[in-house]
Amino acid sequence: MKSFILSLALLAIVYPGFGQTYKTKDFVKIPQGVEITKTITVKNCDEVIKAGSVITREIKKKNGKEEVTIVKVDTLKIDTKLGFDKAVPLKLSSLPGKANISASEKDGSTLLINYYLNPEHTLDSGTNIRIVYYKIDCDGKPFIEKQEARQRRLSQDTSVLLCKISNKQDTAADWFKYSDVVIEVYKNDMIDYYLINKYDRNGSYSMQLDNREYISYTKRSMEFGAITIPLKYRFGYTRDIDGNAVKVNNEFIADANLGLFAGYKLGRYRVRNDGGKLKDLSDLGATIGVFASLSSTSIDSLSTAGSGTPLKTGEKISIGVFSPGLGIMLSIYNVQIGGFIGYDFGFGANGGKWNFHKRPWLGFGVAYSLASFWKS
Structure with a gap:
């Protein structure tokens, strides 16, 4: 009992950190029913500039290798419409999927969402398709930019980074309506399924949290790094050697060892809007993986008695130990x-x-706060 208490004390004092960890960026699973804002840039949107405003234009010209900047300053005499790029927000009632999430530096209540790209889909040679291209106007309304007049047959296998939509009900979803390309895939002259740009790499996605609102989503990541296992319990056993029962006792030790660990972490992404500032809530998760460690131990006649060829009395040797396992x-x-x-x-x-x-x-270990298995 005293050795057990001493081992726990060593765990708290000698092992303030069990290793240095590295991990891939968490991917979070955005659930169904979460409102997402998709923001796209629309070019040449009219904006009325009031009379009396001063407009500065820069014109760059080249004279051989020399570049000349001409600055022209005008004062508007009447209200004037000018075309500018405009960030247009599009409200999506739901867009489930895998994503990386980060807090906005500009707005303390906004989370920026970086969705994983659309999967690759291959259309076989001979497949009949029709492509429709859409654009968003300055008011956020989609319109057809161009479309193929009729079906056409593919002359070769063609791969695209688009999501397959076979459920006809999904065609009414916001993310379907705002896709910039829709490929209709036909079978027997009927639409069999659609391919759409569900996760648009040219769009910026975000979500807003009200004050005191919090979210808790599933997250995953890979972790790897150095690790030590402070407490070990080795099982005793009895072995028959030349008709004699040789008993090896259980062994409970607290020793130094160093190894490498690689695992898959399952957890929860938990964050709350605390008065206009996003606050990460305490971590909940589990990491499951494999490890391999190296250590050394001293053996003598007693610690080799179960082998049948023990060391001589008084003889003592240090050996290296390799320890693979699961954790x-x-x-x-x-x-x-x-x-x-x-x-x-x-x-x-x-x-x-x-x-x-x-x-x-x-093996076993427990730690609080700074005394953790990983040191970030």
């Missing part, structure tokens, strides 16, 4: 708990004599 680490608010299962393999001929060579073990 799971839970993050609950500021507490991190890890459980591991692995096997020990002693190096060399003497390593094979070790009582726990090719034997399983359980």
Whole structure:
């Protein structure tokens, strides 16, 4: 009991951080029914400039290698319409999908959403299609820019980065209406399905959180890095050697070891609008993965008794130990708990004599706040 309490004390004092972690950017699953704003840039939108306004225009000209900038300043005598690029917001009642999310630096209540691109879809040679191209006007209304008059047959396999829509009900969705291209794919002279630009790489997506509103979405990422496992429990066993039962006792240790861990993290993306400022809420998640670590241990006649060829009395040797295994680490608010299962393999001929060579073990660790398995 005293050794167990001492081991926990060592865990809290000696292991203030279990390793340095690196992870891929979290991808978050945006659920159905979340209102999203898609913003696109529409060119040449009229804006009335009041009389008396001063307009400055720059004209660049080249004279051989020399570039000359001509600045022209005009004062408008009457109200004048001029065309400018305009950011047009389009409201989408729902746009589920995988995305990376970040907070806007300009608006503390806005989350910027970077959706994963449309998947690749291959149309086989001989498929009949018709393409319709759409644009958005300055008021945010879609209109047909151009369209093919009739079906045409593909002469070769063709791949496109567009989403396949086979459910006719989806054609009424906002994201369908605002797609800049729609490919109608035919079968027996009837539309079989559509291919559309559901996740537009030229559009900017965002969502707004009201004051005190919070969201909690599923997120995923890959993690990898260095790790140590502070506590290990090795299972005892009994072995028959030349008709004699040799018992190897359980072993509970707290030792230093260094390894590499790679895992898949499942968690929740949780954020709240706290008075106009987005606040990340405490982390909830689990990381499941594999690890491999290296350590050393000393063996003697007692710790090799289960091999059948133990070391001589008084003889003591240090061996290297390789330990692969599986692990799971839970993050609950500021507490991190890890459980591991692995096997020990002693190096060399003497390593094979070790009582726990090719034997399983359980590992455990718990930490609070700064004393975590990972150090970001």
